[in-house]
Amino acid sequence: MQHQHWIAAAGMAAALVSGSALARTDVSVNIGIPGPAIVAPAPVYVAPPVYAAPAPMMVAPPPPVVYGPRPHYWRGPPPRHWHHDRGWERRDWHRHDGYRR
Template sequence: MKAKLFAALGAGALILAASQSAMAGVAIGLNIGVPAPVYVAPAPVYAPPPPPPVVAYQPGYQPVYQPVAVVAPAIVIGWHGDRYWDGRHWWGRRDWYAHHRYY
């Protein structure tokens, strides 16, 4: 009984192995295509270096120094992280909600 079972299993394994090799085929492909366009970089253009700057000394000339304008940053009314700016002072989140319960 066991011999018939082993023979059937062996025959099945041989059939599977034979079917896999029978599916291997030979393929011949022929590709006809147009070659891709080739990009050629333009030739470099060489220009002469710019002339050095000319600094002319003028006797009696005093440079005028302009004061730098200092601009304060604009502070926007509203929440900034965990603090609220109402235009007058900073509020903590708990203080704001405790003081402004009607909102």
């Protein structure tokens, strides 16, 4: 029976200790020296320049001048003329060529 008293006493102690663990008070000492911190540098604001140069411009040279021969147009064969130097006329051309109607 003595063994059961020890188990009951341990259970009571555990219950009391857990209750006092929740209701505790912390005492600490703090010295106000901050630890090292890495911070981004502050932005730098610069006033705009008083004079701004104009944007660069590209001026293309003029295209080269190319000369060529004048254009020739084909208008067909030259007009035909009666051959007056042969000694025959238009009305009797069939006599010389052998053409008969």
